[in-house]
Amino acid sequence: MQVDVRSNIKDVLAGLESYRRDVVDKAIPRAINRTAESGRTNASRELRADGYGFSATEIKDAISISKASQGKLKATIRVLRQTKSLMAFGARQTKDGVSVKVHKGRKTIKGAFIGQLRNGALGVYVEDKAAGKTVLRVSKQYKKGSRGGWHDYPVRKLYGPSVGGAYGTDRIQRIMQQYINETFTSRLQHEIKYLSR
Numbered sequence: 001m002q003v004d005v006r007s008n009i010k011d012v013l014a015g016l017e018s019y020r021r022d023v024v025d026k027a028i029p030r031a032i033n034r035t036a037e038s039g040r041t042n043a044s045r046e047l048r049a050d051g052y053g054f055s056a057t058e059i060k061d062a063i064s065i066s067k068a069s070q071g072k073l074k075a076t077i078r079v080l081r082q083t084k085s086l087m088a089f090g091a092r093q094t095k096d097g098v099s100v101k102v103h104k105g106r107k108t109i110k111g112a113f114i115g116q117l118r119n120g121a122l123g124v125y126v127e128d129k130a131a132g133k134t135v136l137r138v139s140k141q142y143k144k145g146s147r148g149g150w151h152d153y154p155v156r157k158l159y160g161p162s163v164g165g166a167y168g169t170d171r172i173q174r175i176m177q178q179y180i181n182e183t184f185t186s187r188l189q190h191e192i193k194y195l196s197r
Helices: 021-049 056-062 163-167 170-195
Strands: 001-006 063-066 072-081 097-099 106-110 113-116 122-127 135-136 150-157
Touching: 021 056, 021 063, 021 072, 021 163, 021 170, 056 063, 056 163, 072 163, 097 113, 163 170
Parallel strands: none
Antiparallel strands: 001 072, 063 072, 097 106, 113 122, 113 135, 122 150, 135 150
16 A cells, blocks of 8 residues: 555645745655554554454564655555464364454354374364375364374365455455545644644
8 A cells, every 4th residue: 555645735735835845845755654654553453443363563563664755755555465374363173163263253164173283383274185194183172082193184274364465455445545645634734834843
């Protein structure tokens, strides 16, 4: 997402004609960058309010900002699309499958199970005959008669959404675009007044 004011800068500057041009030129990139930083904080707030199981730190780390300058009147907000193991979303083994909290409450993935690799890493898996075999140890709750030993299973590991994928939904994009437009207008006015002191 870009914070780009070139298309509507005249409307934003309406009523600010009395300020010196050099002050305005300096204030614009400052306002863009402050808006982008504020947008990162608001994105974290909106994603968590929408029910995604991401921590504030995780969201912040996934968002980077390419800053504006007087020669480049736009800032770019980039959000990583790096998925993580479904195990990280509060996975719990149940008799019907695995319960996870990904988005808007806890849901059960029927037929899924929690397996442990030989290196100790846990993951959520489903049996898939088309997949290669993986050596896992599974709980008795998933497979009756299992004694906790190691066995070959044809499985596929499951992953949850990325911060970037959640950020890219239509709803979040609409909210962010409106937030950025409104924030930039007030932020520019603040920066111009600050630099005019």
